[in-house]
Amino acid sequence: MKMNIAMIAHDKKKDELVQFAMAYQHVLKDHCLYATGTTGTRIAEATGLSVHRFQSGPLGGDQQIGAMIAENEMDMVLFFRDPLTAQPHEPDIMALIRLCDVYAIPLATNLGGAEIFIHGLERGDLNWRKLVHGKEEDQID
Numbered sequence: 091m092k093m094n095i096a097m098i099a100h101d102k103k104k105d106e107l108v109q110f111a112m113a114y115q116h117v118l119k120d121h122c123l124y125a126t127g128t129t130g131t132r133i134a135e136a137t138g139l140s141v142h143r144f145q146s147g148p149l150g151g152d153q154q155i156g157a158m159i160a161e162n163e164m165d166m167v168l169f170f171r172d173p174l175t176a177q178p179h180e181p182d183i184m185a186l187i188r189l190c191d192v193y194a195i196p197l198a199t200n201l202g203g204a205e206i207f208i209h210g211l212e213r214g215d216l217n218w219r220k221l222v223h224g225k226e227e228d229q230i231d
């Protein structure tokens with residue numbers, strides 16, 4: 091089943107996320123990818139994958155992804171955070187993380203977690219999200 095996956099990386103973690111996206115391109119290609127601006131450009135350039143790009147993080151990109159979570163439209167968030175650099179938009183980052191907890195959305199904040207998540211995605215561990223997707227389809231009917 092096609093999942094909506096958000097990919098976000100702070101500047102010092104972007105190379106790591108790009109390498110991750112290249113390594114797991116064969117998995118990611120079957121899903122809808124969303125990203126903050128600069129991260130999205132880097133991933134699309136490196137992999138050729140189609141990525142829906144929101145604003146850059148400091149300009150509201152985290153909030154836009156948060157808005158999708160608030161609609162229960164995001165199924166997984168891979169957010170490679172830089173814990174050693176202060177971010178001007180720290181409140182936005184905290185809000186995104188908080189919404190993942192509100193909606194029980196799987197959130198990996200580093201490469202180690204993302205490795206586990208991507209294998210889980212591949213073997214269908216996220217299929218419980220069908221219930222949520224199903225509900226949305228019901229609402230449309």
Ligand SMILES: O=C(CO)COP(=O)(O)O
Nearest residue numbers: 126127128129146147148
């Ligand atoms: O700052 C970010 C997330 O908090 C990432 O934004 P960019 O992908 O635009 O660099």
